[in-house]
Amino acid sequence: MERLLIKEISNHENENVVIKGRIFNIRKLGNIVFLIIRDYTGVIQVVASKDIEANSGDIVSVEGLIKKDERAKGGYEMKGNKIEIITKNIETLPFDLEKDDINLNLNTLLDYRTISLRHPRVQAIFRLYDILLKSYENVMRDEGFIEIKTPKILGSASEGGANFFKVDYFEKKAVLAQSPQFYKQIMVGVFENVFEIGSVFRAEPHYTTRHVNEYISLDAEMGYIDDFYDITKKLNRIVKKIMEDIKREGGEYLKLYNIEIDDVLEEIPCIKLSEMRKIIKEKYDYEIPKETDIDPKGEELAGKYAKEVINSDFIFLTHYPFEYRPFYTMPDGEETCGFDLLYKGLEIATGGQRINEYDDLINNMKKKGVPVEGMEFYVNSFKHAIPPHGGWGMGSERIIKQLLNLDSIKEAVLFPRDVKRIIP
């Protein structure tokens, strides 16, 4: 008999069917036994007689009659006639999966990833992540961008600095891409609007709940902009659509975290960073340290301000100072045409207008002390004209972390890489 997916059971009342899935729990009450079985589409309770041999964790095939029964959660249950073990679980599970809350330390959660992911609440994170990725792709295409994939093994650094993983590449030295920055920019000269969903690697030894050393960046770059507000407006619209998709398609997963998504504003305010410093000083009596653009405490308060004053989870901070932005960022006096997008008080995207005139780029590199050597392919592209452009890089896992208020971004990465962890 053909396998019936559990989500379809309500359409097969009083029919004899076969389901396949994993036993999550068994409750034995004398002569009657209840099996809680899940497949990737849902969960069902199977009633069986006491002489079954299957156990929690086993993967089974069950043939039986679907009955409507008010006593069962979901209103339907299966009278299991034949229970066949497809694959036996041969070692006791290290923790319980049938409780509503899995309650594990982060290390246990990650060390036993394949098991902890079976828990609906843990799995919901990645179901939502799937919706996010799909939504970003769809929305970007709708907005006239084409998807590109750029190399992750690079012959030279793309932004200078020492935060690159070095790899051996045959007879040469190579590094892992820390961003698709150069490639997406020069592709604006070809396709006008491009986006990429791809891995980026940061060899930064950070110990925080918002960093990992490999993550998936949602990048975009767009041409023929008039000023950098074209970029924030575009990103605004995209974030709004993504949140609508997540809200529409991810309801059952959001419910597990008691999350209500507020509508994203048509126009998320853009506030100059210098202005935000003053606001935070006046409103919250906190002074963002002078030797930084903005610190985590400052971001948190900016998020608080966004929520309290303009009722928005999102806010753009713009015109970051020249010294804190990379050489390709369009300057604006002592400031730049660069912005960050904050979501619930955490930076989730960085973007800005880029320099697109060759001479300006060379001058800015000199000013920043960035050598041209090794980046000729990038710099020389500007000799052949690239339109005014800009874009962003957005941390996909950070969106999920903030969406669900997760304690750590590592919960939003299937197999996170941090300073201490490269296995599993």
Next chain:
RNA sequence: GGAUCCGUAGCGAAAUUGGUUAUCGCGCCUCCCUGUCACGGAGGAGACUGCCGGUUCGAGUCCGGUCGGGUCCGCCA
């Protein structure tokens, strides 16, 4: 890299100012139970308290070292 905290059964936690046999919940094993859904009931196994050394009559608890980890900062998405 700096600061700070932690390490106790498979998992999550508890142990008065150092004091006898290290406690509880979940899970696991055995038995009972025909409507459970965090099933219930009875019983049982499972820990040299990360490791090494020290102080003490006595160390899970104090000290030193070591290994492992968390959090915050820096940096960033």
